[in-house]
Amino acid sequence: MLVNRARQGDVQAFEQLVKQYDRQVFRIAQHITQNREDAEDVVQDAFLKAYEKLEQFQGNSKFYTWLVRIAVNESLMRLRKRRTGRMVSIDEDVETEEGSMPRDLAEWRPDPEMMYGQSELAEILRKTIQGLPPGFRVVFVLRDVEGLSTEETAETLGLSVPAVKSRLLRARLQLRERLSRYFRKNEDGTK
Amino acid sequence: MTCTEFLAQLGDFLDNQVTTGLVADLQDHLAGCEHCVITMQTTRKTIEIYRNHEVYELPAGLRERLQAAILAKCKKGC
Numbered sequence: 274m275l276v277n278r279a280r281q282g283d284v285q286a287f288e289q290l291v292k293q294y295d296r297q298v299f300r301i302a303q304h305i306t307q308n309r310e311d312a313e314d315v316v317q318d319a320f321l322k323a324y325e326k327l328e329q330f331q332g333n334s335k336f337y338t339w340l341v342r343i344a345v346n347e348s349l350m351r352l353r354k355r356r357t358g359r360m361v362s363i364d365e366d367v368e369t370e371e372g373s374m375p376r377d378l379a380e381w382r383p384d385p386e387m388m389y390g391q392s393e394l395a396e397i398l399r400k401t402i403q404g405l406p407p408g409f410r411v412v413f414v415l416r417d418v419e420g421l422s423t424e425e426t427a428e429t430l431g432l433s434v435p436a437v438k439s440r441l442l443r444a445r446l447q448l449r450e451r452l453s454r455y456f457r458k459n460e461d462g463t464k
Numbered sequence: 465m466t467c468t469e470f471l472a473q474l475g476d477f478l479d480n481q482v483t484t485g486l487v488a489d490l491q492d493h494l495a496g497c498e499h500c501v502i503t504m505q506t507t508r509k510t511i512e513i514y515r516n517h518e519v520y521e522l523p524a525g526l527r528e529r530l531q532a533a534i535l536a537k538c539k540k541g542c
Contacts, residue, residue: 385513
């Protein structure tokens with residue numbers, strides 16, 4: 274197993290782990306920090322920290338979730354540095370009731386993402402998710418994009434399972450509402 | 465079941481985490497409520513789209529810089 278080999282000092286095994294997870298760690302860091310330079314620094318710091326602390330990795334959780342926890346903490350620290358004097362927390366703005374009831378009830382086109390080119394679609398998805406409160410965004414990214422379980426997401430963020438479920442549902446509904454503008458069926462047949 | 469009650473269960477329903485009895489109640493509601501059918505389908509599609517499309521690509525050269533940083537750290541002591 275790669276992790277065991279890396280723990281025994283096999284640097285090539287660790288490099289394999291980096292290749293396996295660098296995309297995911299970068300995505301998480303970028304979603305939290307919303308800044309490419311910071312996200313790149315987070316990736317580097319998170320992997321170096323993981324390498325340093327590999328001996329402390331217990332092996333009773335998955336290596337990936339352990340690494341994600343490091344990356345989330347590094348990302349939040351980076352945000353705090355950038356916004357000096359302002360408290361940064363993943364609880365920011367979560368009290369809003371916006372988007373908890375669906376308003377746009379139009380059907381979407383079949384395969385709506387086919388209406389846009391790759392880069393146009395990526396831009397729509399970026400813009401849409403950037404509009405979510407940070408506390409919803411991070412839960413959606415960990416749970417729905419990166420595939421952590423509800424329990425792993427709760428543990429990583431220091432939240433209760435019901436809090437994760439509630440934020441996840443509201444994140445999903447808010448994203449749905451906003452994407453509906455782009456993907457809904459129009460009666461006149463235009464985009 | 466009202467739409468609000470349906471919505472409260474939507475997250476667990478999409479994640480297949482509701483009990484069999486509750487599934488039947490949710491399906492009964494869906495059979496008579498077009499709005500909730502649309503909300504469920506488009507929410508499911510939202511998740512699918514975000515899961516299947518790369519929103520942020522790994523920046524060019526980052527992997528190489530990362531490997532170099534790890535090797536440098538290793539030389540200092542590993």
